[in-house]
Amino acid sequence: MNEYVIFWTVVIVFSLISFTFMSFKVLFKGWPELLEMFDSIKKDIASRTKESEE
Amino acid sequence: MLLSYLDLAIIAVYLIIIFYSGYKMKKYVTGIGDHLVAGRSMGYHLGLLSMMCTEIGMITYVYYAEMGYKAGFVALVAAFPIALAFIFVGKTGFIIKKLHAMKIMTVPEFFSVTFSKGVRLYIGILMAVGGILNFGVFPGVEATFINNMTGIPREYILITMVVMLVMVLLYTLFGGMVSVILTNYLQYGLLSFGMVFITVYGIYVIGWGNIIDTVTTNFGEKGLNPFFPSGTQGEFGIGFIVWQFLFYVAFIVGWQAVSMRLFSSKDSKTGQRIYTWSGLMFLARGVLPVFWGIMALAYLGSDVNSLEALSLMLTKILPGGILGLIMAGLLAASMSTYASYLLSWSSILAQDVIDTIIKMITGKELSSKTQLYINRGTMVVVTLFIIWWSLFHEIEGYLYFYLNMTGMIFIPGTLACLVGGIYWKKSNKVGAYTAITLGLFPPILYLLMPEPFKTTYASTLGWGGFLLAFLGMIIGSWFKNVFSPQTIKIEK
Numbered sequence A: 001m002n003e004y005v006i007f008w009t010v011v012i013v014f015s016l017i018s019f020t021f022m023s024f025k026v027l028f029k030g031w032p033e034l035l036e037m038f039d040s041i042k043k044d045i046a047s048r049t050k051e052s053e054e
Numbered sequence B: 001m002l003l004s005y006l007d008l009a010i011i012a013v014y015l016i017i018i019f020y021s022g023y024k025m026k027k028y029v030t031g032i033g034d035h036l037v038a039g040r041s042m043g044y045h046l047g048l049l050s051m052m053c054t055e056i057g058m059i060t061y062v063y064y065a066e067m068g069y070k071a072g073f074v075a076l077v078a079a080f081p082i083a084l085a086f087i088f089v090g091k092t093g094f095i096i097k098k099l100h101a102m103k104i105m106t107v108p109e110f111f112s113v114t115f116s117k118g119v120r121l122y123i124g125i126l127m128a129v130g131g132i133l134n135f136g137v138f139p140g141v142e143a144t145f146i147n148n149m150t151g152i153p154r155e156y157i158l159i160t161m162v163v164m165l166v167m168v169l170l171y172t173l174f175g176g177m178v179s180v181i182l183t184n185y186l187q188y189g190l191l192s193f194g195m196v197f198i199t200v201y202g203i204y205v206i207g208w209g210n211i212i213d214t215v216t217t218n219f220g221e222k223g224l225n226p227f228f229p230s231g232t233q234g235e236f237g238i239g240f241i242v243w244q245f246l247f248y249v250a251f252i253v254g255w256q257a258v259s260m261r262l263f264s265s266k267d268s269k270t271g272q273r274i275y276t277w278s279g280l281m282f283l284a285r286g287v288l289p290v291f292w293g294i295m296a297l298a299y300l301g302s303d304v305n306s307l308e309a310l311s312l313m314l315t316k317i318l319p320g321g322i323l324g325l326i327m328a329g330l331l332a333a334s335m336s337t338y339a340s341y342l343l344s345w346s347s348i349l350a351q352d353v354i355d356t357i358i359k360m361i362t363g364k365e366l367s368s369k370t371q372l373y374i375n376r377g378t379m380v381v382v383t384l385f386i387i388w389w390s391l392f393h394e395i396e397g398y399l400y401f402y403l404n405m406t407g408m409i410f411i412p413g414t415l416a417c418l419v420g421g422i423y424w425k426k427s428n429k430v431g432a433y434t435a436i437t438l439g440l441f442p443p444i445l446y447l448l449m450p451e452p453f454k455t456t457y458a459s460t461l462g463w464g465g466f467l468l469a470f471l472g473m474i475i476g477s478w479f480k481n482v483f484s485p486q487t488i489k490i491e492k
Helices: A002-053 B005-037 B044-054 B058-092 B096-101 B107-114 B117-135 B138-150 B154-173 B176-206 B208-223 B238-254 B256-263 B268-300 B309-317 B322-362 B368-392 B399-408 B411-423 B429-448 B453-483
Strands: none
Touching (some): A002 B058, B044 B268, B044 B322, B058 B238, B058 B309, B096 B238, B154 B322, B176 B208, B176 B309, B176 B322, B238 B453, B429 B453
């Protein structure tokens, strides 16, 4: 049974480490993407408002 | 009350931030809609984060933890098929590449283009039934979770459900569904912190040796070896892995909330990249909560209701302040999941079923005002139904199997039709009808049979549903081609 204990331990540790790493990555790199997206939306809204005024 | 004033303050502040940001973002709602429709989809990291937030709610933790509590380490097997399915579809582009090339925006659209409008209506009815039965247990399970975490007495469950649903409606009103992209970011920060903290802190409090001893004492080899007593006999053996892999391949390509991420991505490569990396995240989404269930067994013993074990353990081990942070993250996660499920299933019922039937009978297009009334009406009906179902339906067997089997009402037929329609030139609507109908029998049988048969035969009925659906596609298409030959409409 020991081999199964080792296997499941590796699975849990791997999941924990990979999840922590991936979470940091998406949070760190997602922030500029979020700002960029809202920036682009603001531009879209501004150009549409301008078009409707014209 | 189990929550301290600090916990309550954290929850209140967090909810105010969520509602306030939703309100402030309302002016961007149209902008975001246009933005996504215009193909300038959100970035890869934001897409990944948003996918995780939509697919994690309190119920996700509860059903995985129940499996760990009831079965031990072997239940960790359940996390692998979904991860493998994401990586497989992401790497190969199986089905999704072709759907993207066909410029299909929704799966029901594929059914009507490839087979017929009747097939679309048929799958729409089954999607509505399966989806609403699936969603029907959410309020009961989550309200129990909240009551346990907060110490609200059990008899107030109906009030907790109603308050939660009112909050969801307010959340949706305040631009929640669209400005969810911003709130997702905040939510994911809390959720990921919570997942890592519960795991590490739980091991620290309960002790690794104690956890292993509990599993070996309670279950023996059955709790560690998924192929015990043989590969085909265990609850989480080969049959389970095959069923789950097929189920999740179909889920990824056919479940609108997930597949829309691919359809709205600028090219199939970006969508495939999101899917591939989601595999790793989804592995942890399963492994960590199953492990919490095992920790709950070690900490509380085996006499607790398996669906309540996680919440009871969390209230006992988490320090004040952290409990509030985790609770706030969970509430927000559930609100976004609720909002998207409520909208998805009631709109399928309204648009793919009721609207289509009225159009077929009257032969006229419905006015947008009538459509709006139907949409609102179905939303009210679905809300009332899920409250009623949660109060009176008793879940037998694993909650995870119940949720999978309600999805199975339409999923095997959907996969058989997608594979047939895309990769097999001789497929036709008779094959589609037969596939959907035959795939429907095993989940109905599961829902009708009592425990312990449910748990014993779940995997067999699971892969059996897919086998029957594929046989139905082959036999039905062959029958039609022999007796009334006709090629299908689209160029494959």
